Amino acid sequence: MTTLEVPPAPEDSSSRAAGPLQVLIDARHLAVRAIRESTRQPGVEITNVFIPLFFLAVSTGAIANFSERGFGVENYLAFQLPVAVLQAVAGSSAASGIAIVLDMERGYFDKLLLTPASRWSLIIGRVWADAVRAIFFATIMLVAALIAGSGMATGVPGAILILIIAGLFGGAYSGIGIFIAMRTGNAQAAQAGFLLFFPLLFMAPAFAPLAVFDDWLRIIATINPVTYIMEGMRGLVMEGYAWPVTEGGQIVFGPDGLPMTKDPPALHWAFVSLAGFSAFTLTIAALALRSRTRAD
Amino acid sequence: MSNHSPHHAPTVAERLWQELAATAPQHDRDADLAIEAYGLVKHFGDIHAVNGIDLRVRPGQIFGFLGQNGSGKTTTVRMLTTLLRPTEGSARVAGFDVLSQDRQVRRAIGVALQEAGLDILQTGRELLRLQSRLYNVPRGEIEDRVAHLLEVVDLSEDADRRIGDYSGGMQRRLDLASALVHSPSIIFLDEPTTGLDPVSRQNLWDYIQRLNREDGVTFFLTTQYLEEADQLCDEIAILDAGEIVQQGTPDGLKATVSADVIYVQVEGNERAQQRAVGVLLPLPNVEDAQWDFNEGIAVYSKSGHDTLPRVVRTLDEANLPFSNLRLARATLDDVFFKATGHRIEPDGQAGQAAQSTQGGSA
Numbered sequence: 001m002t003t004l005e006v007p008p009a010p011e012d013s014s015s016r017a018a019g020p021l022q023v024l025i026d027a028r029h030l031a032v033r034a035i036r037e038s039t040r041q042p043g044v045e046i047t048n049v050f051i052p053l054f055f056l057a058v059s060t061g062a063i064a065n066f067s068e069r070g071f072g073v074e075n076y077l078a079f080q081l082p083v084a085v086l087q088a089v090a091g092s093s094a095a096s097g098i099a100i101v102l103d104m105e106r107g108y109f110d111k112l113l114l115t116p117a118s119r120w121s122l123i124i125g126r127v128w129a130d131a132v133r134a135i136f137f138a139t140i141m142l143v144a145a146l147i148a149g150s151g152m153a154t155g156v157p158g159a160i161l162i163l164i165i166a167g168l169f170g171g172a173y174s175g176i177g178i179f180i181a182m183r184t185g186n187a188q189a190a191q192a193g194f195l196l197f198f199p200l201l202f203m204a205p206a207f208a209p210l211a212v213f214d215d216w217l218r219i220i221a222t223i224n225p226v227t228y229i230m231e232g233m234r235g236l237v238m239e240g241y242a243w244p245v246t247e248g249g250q251i252v253f254g255p256d257g258l259p260m261t262k263d264p265p266a267l268h269w270a271f272v273s274l275a276g277f278s279a280f281t282l283t284i285a286a287l288a289l290r291s292r293t294r295a296d
Numbered sequence: 297m298s299n300h301s302p303h304h305a306p307t308v309a310e311r312l313w314q315e316l317a318a319t320a321p322q323h324d325r326d327a328d329l330a331i332e333a334y335g336l337v338k339h340f341g342d343i344h345a346v347n348g349i350d351l352r353v354r355p356g357q358i359f360g361f362l363g364q365n366g367s368g369k370t371t372t373v374r375m376l377t378t379l380l381r382p383t384e385g386s387a388r389v390a391g392f393d394v395l396s397q398d399r400q401v402r403r404a405i406g407v408a409l410q411e412a413g414l415d416i417l418q419t420g421r422e423l424l425r426l427q428s429r430l431y432n433v434p435r436g437e438i439e440d441r442v443a444h445l446l447e448v449v450d451l452s453e454d455a456d457r458r459i460g461d462y463s464g465g466m467q468r469r470l471d472l473a474s475a476l477v478h479s480p481s482i483i484f485l486d487e488p489t490t491g492l493d494p495v496s497r498q499n500l501w502d503y504i505q506r507l508n509r510e511d512g513v514t515f516f517l518t519t520q521y522l523e524e525a526d527q528l529c530d531e532i533a534i535l536d537a538g539e540i541v542q543q544g545t546p547d548g549l550k551a552t553v554s555a556d557v558i559y560v561q562v563e564g565n566e567r568a569q570q571r572a573v574g575v576l577l578p579l580p581n582v583e584d585a586q587w588d589f590n591e592g593i594a595v596y597s598k599s600g601h602d603t604l605p606r607v608v609r610t611l612d613e614a615n616l617p618f619s620n621l622r623l624a625r626a627t628l629d630d631v632f633f634k635a636t637g638h639r640i641e642p643d644g645q646a647g648q649a650a651q652s653t654q655g656g657s658a
Contacts, residue, residue, distance in 0.1 A: 029429045037417045040458075107413030110379060111474065115430040116403045 026117040030125025048137055052087040056080050071212045078150040082233035083206045088137040089170045090197040093130040097177020097190035104185050119293050127171040134170020135163050158236040168274045175281025182288035200226045225273035232270025330355045330482050330514040335385035338371050345371040347538035358508055360529030361518040368538035369518035373486045377407050390482055406475030410486040412467040416460030420451050420470050431478035445473040465496030485517040501528055522628040536636035549631045556600030557630050558607055561592035561620040575614045579606050
């Protein structure tokens, strides 16, 4: 032990950058911490790799032989690749809700709330970390599928686009975990956040194209944002870039009221859906944080 | 204190206070109070956790909140440290309003909450580094400060181990260090030594006293240990059911109870206990007598040596068998018991006696 003299504290007026920049700086510190924690629990993270790879292998093994006859998909592994990516990303992002609950239970969340860091940086740090982790897991899925022969119609730029979509989806999905963690402070509830992933992923054309779905499922899939994210990625893997058909600078709408595209699923809808999905999840996460920290 | 109704219009109270402060002689001015609260109230639905608390803590004080679990200590700390919004009332910490200037308050204070709030996957050094960054300690100073604090709390050798591997005492010390990264002038400690072994507890007391003495840091701590309050605090507020029922220096508080206490276990049911208290209260020099399920009857006397034989005789004459008779000096324990304890219901004399002592000293 030595003497207790502690260097004087920095002047508070000048030392903290103003507003949004400071929020991002703090968020980055918190994101680094969250990512570091993932690296320290490889056992937890391994399931995020194992489960989607397992599904990819068995669904391809079971269905690939008749997918062309059944619904005209020649390379079923390629068809399944986006599902594996989204599954891995959803799994890893849902885990971060649990991490927040653990922080709360251990009192560390209060410790963070007691710092001058903005409350928003607590959310943004998590979302940021989840986006980075999403890209990491998506890369593993991509590499594994490429090795197994999925191919990539759009080459390296398409693969990068897929990783970007995965990162955005990971950030958006973490809003769900944050929301549940803030509302309930309960680890089991946060764990259940992972279950949301079943309707989101499987009420979308995960195993077969929309065209062969029963009406009820097709209707649900049509309003499910994940459908468009999945199809956007699938187009990049299997077909090529697809943008809306335009005539004289105007987007052409089809009979169903949606913009017409050439054959491959429309990539822009993936981004529109991502924007809507993340706006929704991040808003509820932010509101939940506000009501918790204002609180009672 | 308990006689006053909580301030339902804190702004008025505040204005009045400012008025008083402005007109008081210089040495009495408390314009620079470290912590001040006016009529703090916190309700959680039907649960009234805190029922109107007023506080004035001067810079450099070690102020203790003494109370049992559920008395409102933690809730008060959470309001003062900006984690909870008061239902009513207002508070200023380091001169900043806890509601409208919460960010400034957080910058000025260091807090270690009840359970060491740590992250078991980081190492001690990483945790302090992150903490320093969030408090905007200048980049170039972080490593030095972290190393220094680790040394201060005797964790240099364990700095690069994961916190999950630390013992309870080490975690508390790290938690305290993490409250110091920005050299706060006011530190809140919520039950800092609960669950610690005696050696770790003594060590923590030493840290607190040194910080207070050498750096003039103000401490606001809560505890359920009388010894802790007695040894560490300059001023103690006894909290019961969300209200301050007694306040003063440890010595001052002890002076409010009689010099001696005679403990005696009377056999029999509650009625027998009430009868015993009834016959003991009128004895000469006896100021109060109270029954508690665990401790038996405590007879407070100005002169224990005179009272002791009388207690024996009186109980004998009243046909009340007893055991475990002992004489002790009054301690803070007795202050606490008198201020909050279970006293005899509703049977006249004893109840009134307890009431009057409490009313008179509050």
